[in-house]
Amino acid sequence: MPSPSPSTPHRSLWLREIPDVFAPAAPALEGEARADVAVIGGGYVGLWTALFLKERDPGCDVVVLEADICGGGASGRNGGFVLSWWAKLATLIHLFGRDDALGLARASETVITEIRDFCLASQIDAHFCQAGWLWTATCPAHVGAWEKPVALCERLGIPAFERLAPTDVARRAGSPVHCAGVLERCGATVQPAALARGLRRVALERGVRIFEETPVMRLDRARPAVLHTPRGRLRAERVVIASNAWAGQLRELRGALAVVSSDIVATASIPAELAAAGWTGGEAITDSQQMIDYYRTTRDARIVFGKGGWGISFAGRIPASFDRNPARARDVLADFHRVYPALRTVPIETDWSGPIDRTATGLPLLGRLGSCENIFYGIGWSGNGVGPSVIGGKILASLALGVKDDWSQCPLVDQKFKKFPPEPFFCLGAHLVRGAVRRKERAEASGCSPRRLDVALARLAPAGLEDH
Numbered sequence: 001m002p003s004p005s006p007s008t009p010h011r012s013l014w015l016r017e018i019p020d021v022f023a024p025a026a027p028a029l030e031g032e033a034r035a036d037v038a039v040i041g042g043g044y045v046g047l048w049t050a051l052f053l054k055e056r057d058p059g060c061d062v063v064v065l066e067a068d069i070c071g072g073g074a075s076g077r078n079g080g081f082v083l084s085w086w087a088k089l090a091t092l093i094h095l096f097g098r099d100d101a102l103g104l105a106r107a108s109e110t111v112i113t114e115i116r117d118f119c120l121a122s123q124i125d126a127h128f129c130q131a132g133w134l135w136t137a138t139c140p141a142h143v144g145a146w147e148k149p150v151a152l153c154e155r156l157g158i159p160a161f162e163r164l165a166p167t168d169v170a171r172r173a174g175s176p177v178h179c180a181g182v183l184e185r186c187g188a189t190v191q192p193a194a195l196a197r198g199l200r201r202v203a204l205e206r207g208v209r210i211f212e213e214t215p216v217m218r219l220d221r222a223r224p225a226v227l228h229t230p231r232g233r234l235r236a237e238r239v240v241i242a243s244n245a246w247a248g249q250l251r252e253l254r255g256a257l258a259v260v261s262s263d264i265v266a267t268a269s270i271p272a273e274l275a276a277a278g279w280t281g282g283e284a285i286t287d288s289q290q291m292i293d294y295y296r297t298t299r300d301a302r303i304v305f306g307k308g309g310w311g312i313s314f315a316g317r318i319p320a321s322f323d324r325n326p327a328r329a330r331d332v333l334a335d336f337h338r339v340y341p342a343l344r345t346v347p348i349e350t351d352w353s354g355p356i357d358r359t360a361t362g363l364p365l366l367g368r369l370g371s372c373e374n375i376f377y378g379i380g381w382s383g384n385g386v387g388p389s390v391i392g393g394k395i396l397a398s399l400a401l402g403v404k405d406d407w408s409q410c411p412l413v414d415q416k417f418k419k420f421p422p423e424p425f426f427c428l429g430a431h432l433v434r435g436a437v438r439r440k441e442r443a444e445a446s447g448c449s450p451r452r453l454d455v456a457l458a459r460l461a462p463a464g465l466e467d468h
Contacts, residue, residue, distance in 0.1 A: 009068065010324040012352040013266045013304070014193035015076045021197070025069050025212035026204075029232040035063035035209070037400050038227055038236035040216050042066030043075035044385060045378050046242035047199035048393025049400070050208045057401060062208045063234060065227065067215035067243075071196030074244055074385065077354030079264065079294050079306050081284045082115060082188040082387045083133055084108040086160040087149050087466035091361055096411040102156070104391075104412070109160075109186045111390040115195070116188070124198030126190040127299050131282035133187025135161075135466070136169055136178045138287045138339055141444035143180040145288035149467045150182055160184055174279025175340050189284050189296050192386060216243075219250075221372050238400045241369065241377040242392075245355035248316035248379070252370040255419035257380055258358045258430065258462050259318065261311025263328040264304060265336060265351045271301035273343060288468075289441045290461050291434075292383075293335050303343070305336045308356055308383055308464070309437075312430045315423045322355050329353075338445065358382045360418040362463030366395050367414035376400055380417075384465040420462075433460050 015021050037053055039046045042064050050062045066072070085092060085108040092101035112130065119126045137143045146161070153160045162183045164172075169181035204210060211229075219239065220226035227234040241247050248257035274280060274297060286294045295305040310328050311321055321328075329351035337344050359365055359380035369375040376399045378392040385392075391412075398408035420426050436457035440450040 009072065010352055012077045012193065012264070012354070013350050014080070014191055015071065017191065018193050018197050021069065021193070026210045029065065029211040029214045029229050029234060031232050033063070033232060033234045035234060035236045036061040037063070037238045037240060038225070038234055039064045039240045039242055040227070041242035041244065042070035042200065042210060042212065043073050043196060043242065043244065044199070044389035045244065045381075045392045045396070046240070047196065047203055048390050049240050049242060049378070049396040050203050051199065051206065052393050052397035053400060054206045054208060056397060056403070058207070060401070063236065064203065064208060064210045065214045065216055065229065065234065066210065066212045069212050070200040070210065071193050074354050074356070075196040076193035077264075077352060078192050078262065078386065079296065079304060080190045080192040080386065081133065081294060081296070081384070082112050082190055083284070083384050083465065084112065084160070084184065084186055084387065086153060086158070086184060087135070087146070088362060089149055089152055090467045091363060091463065095361065095363070095415070100411045104410070107391055108388055111387050112186055112188050114390060115190070115387065119195070119198065122198065122202045124195065124202070126195040126198055128188060128190050129282045130186070130188040132284070133184040134169065134172055134181055134283045134285045135184065136173060136181035136285060136287055138177050138179070138293075139445045139447070140179060142288035145468050146182050146466070160186070171278055172281050172283055173285055174274065174277035175342070177339050177341070183283070187284050189282065190386065191298070195386070221369070221375060223374055225375060237374060239375045240396050240400055241375065241379070242396070244379055244381065245316070245318060245357040247377060248357065250369070253377065253379065254316070255422065256359060256365055256417050257316060258420050258426070259313040259316050260309045260356050260358060261322050261325070261328065261353050262306055262308045262356050262383065263310060263325060263332050263351070263353045264306035265329055265332050265348050267303045268347045268349045269301045270303070270346055273346060274301055277340075277342065287339070290437050290458060290464065291441060292464060293339065295336075303346070305332060307332045307335055309434065311353065312427060312434060313355070314427045318355050322353050324351065324353050326351070356383045358462050360420065360462050362465060364388060364392060364412065365415060365417050366392060366412050368399070382463070382465060429460075433457050437461055
């Protein structure tokens with residue numbers, strides 16, 4: 001059972017802002033131990049699962065095993081966008097039918113306010129800001145990329161998106177390069193590591209046992225299951241696998257995930273420049289590229305600007321370059337300067353990377369591991385996991401407790417998932433497709449027509465956080 005390496009990584013800006021991150025970690029597991037439920041992974045999915053388990057059954061003995069520190073993986077490295085699934089409604093309907101699709105999309109909107117309320121009740125200062133999600137075009141070729149999902153919502157009477165005038169889009173985004181767009185009002189942003197570390201604190205307060213710097217080296221699929229770590233063994237009646245990109249190496253899940261990098265740069269604090277640009281509303285913003293640019297401002301007036309999909313893993317292994325890659329950071333910076341040419345002289349203070357566990361549909365996979373009725377998984381958040389991880393936690397808690405309810409019987413559970421081609425064919429093909437996407441989008445950004453072959457190859461890229 002592979003897990004992230006516990007070696008000291010390059011920390012994101014978000015993690016470096018958390019005072020207790022550099023305090024001693026929770027103790028590692030040593031010797032023999034037992035639990036009712038073992039959760040592998042101390043990020044959003046694992047921590048929400050642990051909290052929902054304790055909420056529904058306070059006597060349940062829950063142990064979280066985390067290879068690094070809680071929030072050290074994707075949960076402390078993402079852009080902090082808290083988005084719904086309304087932009088994925090067509091995919092949801094195709095997979096599950098209209099009624100179930102609408103139920104899941106509504107649930108994904110509801111959990112955004114649940115996160116806000118949980119943070120308020122638990123005194124977690126996660127910088128929650130519900131200013132909406134601005135889905136934009138930064139070149140004429142991308143204008144209307146949102147038309148199908150927006151029109152679908154309108155036909156169904158769902159007021160999820162607001163059509164904006166181009167001048168309003170440019171004003172809200174702080175740059176005239178933004179030539180069109182729509183607003184989803186329910187979208188929010190958080191300081192992602194503050195949320196993850198806050199969940200960790202609350203979990204400990206509610207009796208969850210957490211062992212950090214404890215990678216799971218092997219999982220014996222038995223009853224009870226046995227989890228082997230470097231200095232100990234944990235026997236658990238039930239197991240929840242919430243290790244995201246690292247879970248793709250399990251034999252039952254092999255091929256379910258395409259693991260790609262997300263690379264981010266962060267500026268110094270620039271309140272005067274943001275005020276001059278008019279970028280003061282706090283919206284989460286993305287463009288309409290397949291290798292998406294996503295960006296937002298922070299409470300202390302920084303710009304955090306990221307791009308997904310440039311790094312590709314081989315056989316699901318997470319290389320050191322997914323921790324930080326200066327070459328990819330320079331490419332992200334070039335996109336930042338293209339979108340915000342007036343901010344070319346703004347200093348960049350830091351950069352970092354992280355893994356995205358993308359599925360073929362862009363939606364997560366949850367269920368039972370093969371024939372094991374006591375081992376469950378929740379993976380494949382595809383770059384939109386901050387909000388939907390709450391749904392994942394509810395589903396996994398119900399499955400682990402053996403409760404038959406709307407969550408355990410949700411259509412997301414035990415999907416038949418499409419697998420990516422085996423290695424080395426996948427990696428070779430992925431690099432070919434990535435090159436085509438990159439050439440296509442550079443041509444579009446410069447106002448040129450992309451080659452037909454590049455357009456055709458680009459269609460083979462796996463789904464992202466929205467339908468087009």
